[in-house]
Each structure stands twice: as structure tokens, then as C-alpha cells.
Amino acid sequence: MSDWVSIALRFGVYLDLMLLFGVALFGLYSFKGPERVSDAVLPFRSIVAGTAVLGVLVSGASMVMMASAMSGELNLAQLRPHIEMMLVEMDVGRAWVVRIVVLVFAGLAMMLNQRAPGFSLLVAAIAGGIALGSLAWNGHGAMDEGSRRFWHFTTDILHLLAAGAWLGALVAFAWMARRDMLQAEESIKLLARTVTRFESVGALIVVAITVTGVVNYLFIVGPKFDVLLPSTYGKLLIIKVMLFAGMLMLAARNRFHLGPLLERSFREGKYRVAASALRRSVLVELSTAFFIVGLVAWLGTLSPEMGIASS
Template sequence: MLDLLVIGLRLAQYCGAVILLGTPLFLLYGLRAPDALAQTWPRRLLVAACAVTALASAAGLVAQTAVMAGSLAEGLKPASLGFMITGTTLGPAFLLRAGVALAALAVVLMARPSRRQWMVLVVAGLVVSASFAWTGHGAATEGPGHYPHLMGAILHSWAAALWLGALAALLTMAARHPPGDPLSDRVLHKALHGFSGVGTLAVAVLILSGLVNSWFMVGIDQIGGLVTTPYGWLLIAKLGLFGMMLALAASNRFYLTPDMAVALEDPEDLRVAVSRLKHSLAVETVVALALLAVVAVMGTLAPVSAMDMGL
């Protein structure tokens, strides 16, 4: 039961982190400043992301302590929590995530939306997203591969947040899109077009960093473990979900977005184009949540490469 709680809280932290980084970044590059500042949805989305990240990180500290201590009652004891904070790398990472998320929440609540505010949130998102790599498998590699693996893991986290945070923003924009408003129609199309190039960059970084991580997490000698270990099965599932997201993203870029551009002058065609876009973004979001859930489970398992160490 505690293990499931840890996984659920990891998933919540991942969801909050990708929005905290990817959404304000999307507002900076995906929209013109006047169009971005005219949007009313980012504040609510960012408040939710900051609050979820902070609460899930604090709860994650307690849950992880309980797993290590053997029970929730033991995990709540000050001595157990103190050891987690001072005697492990996990405890400080939980506190860092919670503290940065709370600081970001204060920025969102107390300051008016602006490009400067979004830049501050991007920095907060970079720290929060990187903190998962600092305490994950990427930081466990020893020897000369330590820093290449750690950097690969950090880049992987940042690229995922860049993509998934923008996806959350696009889905929110599409869901709140008022049909028949020419200005809103064009802003939505510009947002989709603005994400195209950056999305391609995110995919390229994900693939390259994923190959680096796989080299350390699986390795050539243990590649057979992909079909004989739980970690390997989940990695295959993750790759399958990533492929589905890639196909949906390609459809959005090469078919749905151009169709919307053509339909901008025809209200009837535009309603159909926007409806198709909403459906595609919703499906892609569901697949993204499933992928993050798989990653949350993978973070609790020994990698395939650990087989040769008898783990």
C-alpha cells in the first residue's frame, strides 16, 4: 500500500513539474506577448501545478520515509524524518521541490502575469525537474559515466517538461476556445504553429538523452533483460507510449494545424478543424499521463543493468 502511495505521489510531482516548467516556457516562445498576457487560464493552471508539486513533495517525503522505516507510524516520527533529510539524498530533494514550488506559488499569486514572472517560473521548473534526476537512477551511476548519465537524465527531464507542459497549455487553450471568434482562432493557430519547431527540438533531445540513459540503465550485455525483468517490460511500454505520442504530435503538426490554417476563413470548416484538434490533444494528454505513470513505477525498480551486480 505504501509503495502505491509513493508511486502516486511521484506521478503527482511529475505532473506538477512539467506544467511548472513547460507552460510558462510555452507562453514565452509560443505566443506573442500581448496574446499571452490576454489569456486568463495560465494563472489557474500554474497555481494548481505549484500547489500540487509542493503538497505531493511534502507528502512524498513522509511516504518515502514510511517505506524505509517499515510503517506509516514510524515514518511520521521526527527521528525517521530527520534521518531521511540529513542522512539521504532523497530527503533534501523532496524539501527542495516543495520549497521551490511554494516560492513559485507565491510569485504567481502576488505578482501580475508578465514575461518576467514566466521567466522566474521557468527557472523554478528547471530546478524542480532536474531534482528528480539528482536522486534517481541517473545519479546512481559510479565512475566516469556518472556525469554523462546524470546530465542525460536532467536533459531528458527538461525535454519531457518542455513537451508535456506545452501540451497541457495547448489543451487548455483549445478547451477554452470560443468558437467563432476570429482573434481567438488566429491566436490558437499561432500557438500551435509556435510550438512546432520547439516540439521537434524536444523530441530530438528526448531521443538522444533516452539513448544515453538506456546505455547506462540497460547496456549491451544485459539487453536480454528487456524481456525478462519488470523494469525492461516497463521500458518497452514507455517506448510504445512515446511512439503513440510522437504519431499524434506529427498528426497535429503536419495535418491538423495546416487544416486549421486553411479553415480560418470558413467558420463551418473551422469548427470541424478545432474539434479534431481538441480530440487529438485530449488523446495525447491521456497517453502522456499513462507514460508518466509508467515512469513513476520505473523509478522504484532496479534497472536492467543492475542484474550483473546481483541486485
């Protein structure tokens, strides 16, 4: 049971911080001026402040769970010295402290959204990126040493940031493509513009995820496949790669078919069908992304060697 609670907490932390960073970043590169004010297009204040608060709560629960697993203690009072030791003496604890601090900054930044929307989103995106990057200290890279540790952490952080940027964009598109939003011509025009603007950003994200994913695999497993395949870790990794390939196909369909179709349909005045098709595609892609984040949370609790040994 404790393993599944740990996986659920990891899933919650990953999903929460990816949304915080990705949505704030999306507001910076997709919108301009008054569009960045909360509720003008997206509810930035609810999403960013909400994920910041939730991130603190889930991170706190995750720290308690981690301390309990390491010490074997279940009583919260008895766990306190173990938690204090982790926060002061261990890298994962210090990364946790940094995460909590920047999450507070991200939440407070939304208080400035009405007066300085661009600045508030910039602070939230930077804080969210730092918080998301701190999760690398909970991953396999923490077991490395020296220069290998540095490069493993670097690729881990880049992988997390790219994944967060993609997930945040999908959530933003899903919100903008809601049925009630598709009734207004200006909303569909804005959706078409942001889809077009996302083309270059999306291509960069895909390259970053692919390259860092391959490098991370080599860091964790090495250039071998035959001994990995029978393990639980290997099976989950294969499912993750297949789902990612499916997301790439959906993204390509959005980029080369549905996006241009929406632009053409808008010029012809018959845009609701194309917008609905784009909405359905984005929702499928978003659902797949959620499932991948769940697999990432599960994979983070497994060791390839242990999985092989137990298979």
C-alpha cells in the first residue's frame, strides 16, 4: 500500500509543478498585453496560485512519506528529527526547501497579475521552473557522483522543463477550446493564432524531450535492451515510449492538418467544425500526457536492476 501512496504522491507533485510552470510559460510566449491578465483568456490566478498551494501541500506529504520510508517510523512526532535531518543534511531535503520557497513566490506573484500581468507570469514561470527542476533530486540522478551526476541532473532538469512546457500548453489549448469558448468568433481567432505560434515552440519541446529522454535512458540503463525487457521497469518504459510516439502523431496532426484547417475555415466563415476537431484531438493528447506522467511517477520508484532481478 505504501508503494502506491508514494507513486500517487509523486504523480501529484509532478503533475502539479508541470502545470504551474507550463501554463505560466504559455502565457508569456502565446499572449500579449491584456491577454495575460487572469480570466481575460486563461484563469492564470486560479491555476498558478492553486498549483502553488497544492504543490506545497503535496510536497509536504511526500517529504513525510519519504522520511517514514527511510526511518521506518510511522508516528509524526517520532518522524520530526528524521525530517529535520533530511532538510539540513541531505541534497533531496535542501532541494525540497528550495521548492517550497519558490512555490510561495509563484503564488505571491499572482497578486500582481492585474497591474503587471507579464511580470507576474515571468516570476511564476521562473519559480515554477526551479520548483519543477528540484524534482531531479528525487530521481535516479541522485545516485550518481562527480561529472556524471552533474550531466545526469542537467538532462533530467531539461527533460522535466520540456515536459512541463508541453503539458502546460495542452492544458491551455484544452481550456481555450472548450465548447462555450468555441461559440465566439474572437475566441476561435485567438485559438488559431496561438496554435500557429506554438509550432516553433512545440518543435523545440519535442526535440528536447526526445534527446534528453534518450540520454537519461543511457545514464540509467546504458546501451542495453535484452536484459531490460523482462523487467517491470522495462515494460513500463516501453509503454511510455509508445504513448509518447502516439502524442507525437497527434501533435503532428494538429500542426499539419487541424491547425491549417482551422485557419482556412476561419477565413471561409465555417470554423466551428474544425475547432471542435482540434478540441477533441487536444483532449486525447492531454489524456495521454496525464497517463505518461503517471508512468514517470511509477518508474521513479523502480530500479532497472531490481526489476530484472525480480522478474
